[in-house]
Amino acid sequence: MKPIPLEDDFNDIVNKAMSGLRLTDKELSRRTGVSMEIIHGLCRGQLDETSLPRIAPALELDPQALLRSALKLYRPRPVEVEGLLMFTSLYRASMTVNAYVVFDPVTREAAVFDTSTDALPIVDRIAELDLKPVSLFLTHTHPDHIAEADALKHRLGVTVRSSNREPLPGSTPFEPGTVFPLGNLRVEARSTWGHSKGGTTYVISGLEVPVAVVGDALFAGSMGGGMVSYPDALRTNREAIFRLPDDTVICPGHGPMSTLAEEKRHNPFYPEFK
Numbered sequence: 001m002k003p004i005p006l007e008d009d010f011n012d013i014v015n016k017a018m019s020g021l022r023l024t025d026k027e028l029s030r031r032t033g034v035s036m037e038i039i040h041g042l043c044r045g046q047l048d049e050t051s052l053p054r055i056a057p058a059l060e061l062d063p064q065a066l067l068r069s070a071l072k073l074y075r076p077r078p079v080e081v082e083g084l085l086m087f088t089s090l091y092r093a094s095m096t097v098n099a100y101v102v103f104d105p106v107t108r109e110a111a112v113f114d115t116s117t118d119a120l121p122i123v124d125r126i127a128e129l130d131l132k133p134v135s136l137f138l139t140h141t142h143p144d145h146i147a148e149a150d151a152l153k154h155r156l157g158v159t160v161r162s163s164n165r166e167p168l169p170g171s172t173p174f175e176p177g178t179v180f181p182l183g184n185l186r187v188e189a190r191s192t193w194g195h196s197k198g199g200t201t202y203v204i205s206g207l208e209v210p211v212a213v214v215g216d217a218l219f220a221g222s223m224g225g226g227m228v229s230y231p232d233a234l235r236t237n238r239e240a241i242f243r244l245p246d247d248t249v250i251c252p253g254h255g256p257m258s259t260l261a262e263e264k265r266h267n268p269f270y271p272e273f274k
C-alpha cells in the first residue's frame with residue numbers, strides 16, 4: 001500500500017493555531033514584526049524559512065518542529081502491531097479517513113473503531129481472519145467517521161458505542177472513563193474533547209504495545225483543531241494522550257499512524273516536549 005501522506009501541511013498548522021488563539025494576521029504581525037504580506041503567504045503555504053520560525057512562539061508552536069513540517073522532514077515510521085489493523089478510504093475525493101480494528105490474537109474478539117467511508121474491506125478482513133466482532137467504538141460523530149455505522153452494525157451485529165456527550169442516535173452511550181473488556185485486552189474511553197463535544201480517545205492495553213485510537217484529537221505532526229474549544233483540545237490531549245508511555249501507537253482519524261515518542265519530538269503543537 002502506498003504510504004498515507006501527513007494530514008496537514010505547515011500552513012494548515014499555522015491556520016489552526018491562529019484561529020484557535022483568535023489571533024488576527026494584523027495582531028500576529030504586530031507581535032512578531034513579520035510583515036502582513038509574508039504572513040498571508042505563509043497562511044497560503046508559501047514558505048519563508050526565516051519568518052516561519054519567527055511567528056511560531058506567538059502561535060504557541062515549536063519553531064523547529066514547524067519548520068521541519070514545512071520542509072517535509074517528518075515522516076513517522078511504519079507501524080506494525082499484532083492485533084491492530086488500519087483501513088483507509090477516500091472522503092470527498094481529496095481527503096482520506098481511517099478506521100481501525102483491534103483484536104485479541106488469542107480469543108479473536110474484535111472491536112472496530114470509527115467506520116471510514118467503506119465498510120466492505122473491514123467486513124471482509126474480519127471474516128478472513130475469523131474474528132469475532134463485538135463493538136463499534138466511535139471517536140466522534142463527524143460524518144466521515146460514522147458514514148458506515150449502520151452498515152457495520154447490521155453486517156457485523158456489533159453494539160455501536162459513543163460518548164454520552166456526543167451520542168449517535170441508535171448507539172449505546174457511555175460515560176467517559178468507562179473501561180470495556182475485549183477478550184484479554186482492555187479498552188479505556190478517555191475524553192479528548194475540544195475538536196468535538198464528546199471526542200474520545202480509546203486506550204487499548206494488552207497488545208505488545210499500548211495503542212491509542214485518537215480520532216481527530218491528534219494527527220501525526222498536527223491535530224484536528226479546536227472546533228469546539230482549542231484550549232480544551234490542547235489540554236485534554238496533554239492529559240489523556242501525552243501522559244501515556246512513549247511507545248504508545250497513535251492511530252489518528254486522518255493521515256498515518258505514529259508513536260507518542262515521535263509526536264513529542266515532531267508535533268509543533270506540543271513545544272514542551274522538544
Ligand SMILES: [Fe+2]
Pocket residue numbers: 140142195196216224
Ligand atoms: Fe472530526
